[in-house]
Amino acid sequence: xxxxxxxxxxxxxxxxxxxxxxxxxxxxxxxxxxxxxxxxxxxxxxxxxxxxxxxxxxxxxxxxxxxxxxxxxxxxxxxxxxxxxxxxxxxxxxxxxxxxxxxxxxxxxxxxxxxxxxxxxxxxxxxxxxxxxxxxxxxxxxxxxxxxxxxxxxxxxxxxxxxxxxxxxxxxxxxxxxxxxxxxxxxxxxxxxxxxxxxxxxxxxxxxxxxxxxxxxxxxxxxxxxxxxxxxxxxxxxxxxxxxxxxxxxxxxxxxxxxxxxxxxxxxxxxxxxxxxxxxxxxxxxxxx
Amino acid sequence: xxxxxxxxxxxxxxxxxxxxxxxxxxxxxxxxxxxxxxxxxxxxxxxxxxxxxxxxxxxxxxxxxxxxxxxxxxxxxxxxxxxxxxxxxxxxxxxxxxxxxxxxxxxxxxxxxxxxxxxxxxxxxxxxxxxxxxxxxxxxxxxxxxxxxxxxxxxxxxxxxxxxxxxxxxxxxxxxxxxxxxxxxxxxxxxxxxxxxxxxxxxxxxxxxxxxxxxxxxxxxxxxxxxxxxxxxxxxxxxxxxxxxxxxxxxxxxxxxxxxxxxxxxxxxxxxxxxxxxxxxxxxxxxxxxxxxxxxxxxxxxxxxxxxxxxxxxxxxxxxxxxxxxxxxxxxxxxxxxxxxxxxxxxxxxxxxxxxxx
Numbered sequence: 001x002x003x004x005x006x007x008x009x010x011x012x013x014x015x016x017x018x019x020x021x022x023x024x025x026x027x028x029x030x031x032x033x034x035x036x037x038x039x040x041x042x043x044x045x046x047x048x049x050x051x052x053x054x055x056x057x058x059x060x061x062x063x064x065x066x067x068x069x070x071x072x073x074x075x076x077x078x079x080x081x082x083x084x085x086x087x088x089x090x091x092x093x094x095x096x097x098x099x100x101x102x103x104x105x106x107x108x109x110x111x112x113x114x115x116x117x118x119x120x121x122x123x124x125x126x127x128x129x130x131x132x133x134x135x136x137x138x139x140x141x142x143x144x145x146x147x148x149x150x151x152x153x154x155x156x157x158x159x160x161x162x163x164x165x166x167x168x169x170x171x172x173x174x175x176x177x178x179x180x181x182x183x184x185x186x187x188x189x190x191x192x193x194x195x196x197x198x199x200x201x202x203x204x205x206x207x208x209x210x211x212x213x214x215x216x217x218x219x220x221x222x223x224x225x226x227x228x229x230x231x232x233x234x235x236x237x238x239x240x241x242x243x244x245x246x247x248x249x250x251x252x253x254x255x256x257x258x259x260x261x262x263x264x265x266x267x268x269x270x271x272x273x274x275x276x277x278x279x280x281x282x283x284x285x286x287x288x289x
Numbered sequence: 290x291x292x293x294x295x296x297x298x299x300x301x302x303x304x305x306x307x308x309x310x311x312x313x314x315x316x317x318x319x320x321x322x323x324x325x326x327x328x329x330x331x332x333x334x335x336x337x338x339x340x341x342x343x344x345x346x347x348x349x350x351x352x353x354x355x356x357x358x359x360x361x362x363x364x365x366x367x368x369x370x371x372x373x374x375x376x377x378x379x380x381x382x383x384x385x386x387x388x389x390x391x392x393x394x395x396x397x398x399x400x401x402x403x404x405x406x407x408x409x410x411x412x413x414x415x416x417x418x419x420x421x422x423x424x425x426x427x428x429x430x431x432x433x434x435x436x437x438x439x440x441x442x443x444x445x446x447x448x449x450x451x452x453x454x455x456x457x458x459x460x461x462x463x464x465x466x467x468x469x470x471x472x473x474x475x476x477x478x479x480x481x482x483x484x485x486x487x488x489x490x491x492x493x494x495x496x497x498x499x500x501x502x503x504x505x506x507x508x509x510x511x512x513x514x515x516x517x518x519x520x521x522x523x524x525x526x527x528x529x530x531x532x533x534x535x536x537x538x539x540x541x542x543x544x545x546x547x548x549x550x551x552x553x554x555x556x557x558x559x560x561x562x563x564x565x566x567x568x569x570x571x572x573x574x575x576x577x578x579x580x581x582x583x584x585x586x587x588x589x590x591x592x593x594x595x596x597x598x599x600x601x602x603x604x605x606x607x608x609x610x611x612x613x614x615x616x617x618x619x620x621x622x623x624x625x626x627x628x629x630x631x632x633x634x635x636x637x638x639x640x641x642x643x644x645x646x647x
Contacts, residue, residue: 136359139428146432150439153359154432157425163361 002114005061005068006285009178010119011076012047012268013191017119017281019043020274021063022071028053039205041264043271047077054080066278067286072111076120082106084170086177099177107181115185115285118242120174122191124167126267128225129194130207132214140224142231143256147218157228164229168236176240186242187284190230192273194222195263196253203265211266223256248280311572311592317600321553321560322515324450324602329353331374331448335381335456337521337564337585339372342452344594348605355444356437369419374448375440378419381456383499383548384469384491390503393441394510400468403430404481414474414481446510454564455545456521458496459529459537461486488529496548504552504559516559518549522568524583542569562601564593 008014018024029051037045046052056074076082085103088095099107110116137147138155146154179186195201198216216222234244251262251273262273269277298304299318308314324330331353332342346352358370369376380386391397402414403424410423411430416437424430445451461473464487474481491499500518507514520542528537546565553561568577568589577589598605 133360136361139426139432152436154429154436155359155361156422156429156433158422159362159366162363 002111004058004070004072004111004114006071006281007110007114007116007184008071008073008119009076009116010074010189011121011123012044012119013122013189014073014075014119015043015047016264016269016271016274017189017277018059018073018075018274019271021061021066021278022059022073023062024057024059024073027057027059039203039208041203043264044268052077054082063275063278066282068278068282072114074106084174086173088169088173097173097176097180099181103177104181107178110182110184113184115187116178116182117281117285118175118178118186118188120188121167121171122189123267124164124171125191125225125229126194128163129198129217129222129266130210130214131217132210133217137221138224140228142227143220143224145220147220160225160228161232164232167229168233171233172236172240175237175242179241185285187281188233188237188242188244189277189281190234190244190246191226192247192258192263192269193226193252194219194257195266196255196257196260198222198266200260201263201266205265205267207266219255219257227256243284245280245284248276251276305572308572311567312596312599314572315600316563316567316570316572317596320562320600321557323600324350326350326602326604328449329447330450330452331355331444332452332454333373333377333380333386334452334454334519335521335523336379337456337523338379338452338454338519340590341454341519341564341594341597342371342373344590348594348598348602350602350605353444353448355440355447367421369416372419374444376416376419376437377441378416379456379471380453381471382458382460382469382491383455383496383503384460384462384489385471386453387499387503387506388468389438389441390445390506393438393445394506395442396506399434399438400466401431401434402463402468402470403427404474406478407480412477414470414477415468416471417474417477418472442510445507445514448511448514450515450517451507452517452519454519454521455496455549456523457525458491458541458544459525460489460491461529462489463487490530491544493544493547493551496544497551500548500552501555504556508558514558516552516556517562518552518559519562520545520549520565522565522577522585522589526583562597564597567593567596 008017040047052075054077056072059071059073061068061071081102085100087098089098090096134153135147135149135151136153136155138157138160139146140157146152175186175188204211230246237244247258251259251269253259258269258273262270264270297318299315305314305316326349329351330342330345332338342352353374354371356370356375358364358368362368369378372378377389380389388397388400392399400415403411404414405411406423410425411427412423413420413430413434420433424433461470462468463470464485469489470486473486475483475486504516507516522542524538525534525541528534530537542565549561552559567573568585573589573592577586577592578584579586
């Protein structure tokens, strides 16, 4: 029997999952001594200040409804050397995966025959939720229609994809490196979608000033960016032998937004989302596909 | 009594021939109106018209841009912005102008003629070189065209002065529906070859009728708009008539010049600026022709604009206008730039082969 049911590697989107089903808070230094940052909820106090540990944690699963018992988790805080530790470079006209030594060592040290669950990045699309751009729209097959407003500039998707490519250029090599070095099953957890009613968010994180000045992009735009990003990322990951897990249906509104009851601030989810997601992860691992 | 007694010097050939320079010849004598730096200009027409907008802007004139680059569209992408007031690309013929105005103002439905290039990109055949990148899908091309036409309508409603440079009488039209292409699609790419195109050489009556319809439509939505016609001095790359291209060029330019004069005579709000004569008349001693004898040199464009500013916008800085020419680049570079922007170049396979791919 492997020592761990699965490995978790990721950024801030892992917090909801870890808070929901593990004892990870016991393993990190208390953040109560830190000055409270009013931009974030309690769950994210410390995350953005670098107070969270930059090391692997051996965690117990505390949620009784789950089969999994032990998880090896490695969060990658913003200050971690593991950020941006893999990239594609051109070599003889071909893309070549370049992996920095620290990340390579970390990957080589992961347990064998244990699936890896990735929460790598995932909030890139959130920048586009703000209303600070002149009105525009673009076609996205998964979200019908174009803004009928006369002043909504139709943006060709080649330009949208150029923006998304810059996001993928960080996430994709990281995951490709994980898969290539470990040879293990890699399941990337797609981030939660934009939340419904963002104006009702309790925390506006780093963009409060922009929100106050410009508000939010139309719902359709927020959803289009998210869906297109997820679709392109999923395709690219598939080509690199990685699987993806979309947000559980029960966490979404009928229009596909993250239910506000499950949203933490503007860009993350709460531990209740993590609990639902944990069941979907187990199901995904068990299904073997 | 000799009626010529007392006529001002510009009306005598000798006075022009004896003038120290073209600038002194008052070649724009007889103009109806001048402009101020507060006037909002919209420009359209053949490739020569592009330089008008560029230099007018450089001299502190106000160019109306009704389609501006969205921040999501990289500056590095040639996507048709700020070449003309909207992204219509070169409009060579009066028919093209009329059709664009009619579509924009809802007189006729939008003409949607798209074609898929070999690289999968979708071209709008009514402005293929305005947006050389094309579109990712026909739906996006259609959406962009609808937006573009709304922008043209806005432009027509907001402009104070519409400057239109007449370029050609020869054109290719859609055989089934009769609408006009800026350039024969099959010259853009082999995959656009079709027998669905028909050659037309518009007559003076047709051109005047088209210009009349276009300016009437403009004035209907913008009763104070003024129109300034010019005729491009740039010759035809090729003629589809069975005669020498030099002869066809002379005929085309003559017809266009007459059409412009006819419109000027009909309407107080329409005037003509003699950029054509500045370049082609004997007063210039043929010194404004670039190598190849078809395009106009940087000096030629400079001179046209300096005369324009002196005659029509005396408050603007001619020095600044001059300094704006090609951003200080060599005349050859400017001539190349003129060539670069001309859809017409696609008519001559030998020139086409020298163009960058795509």
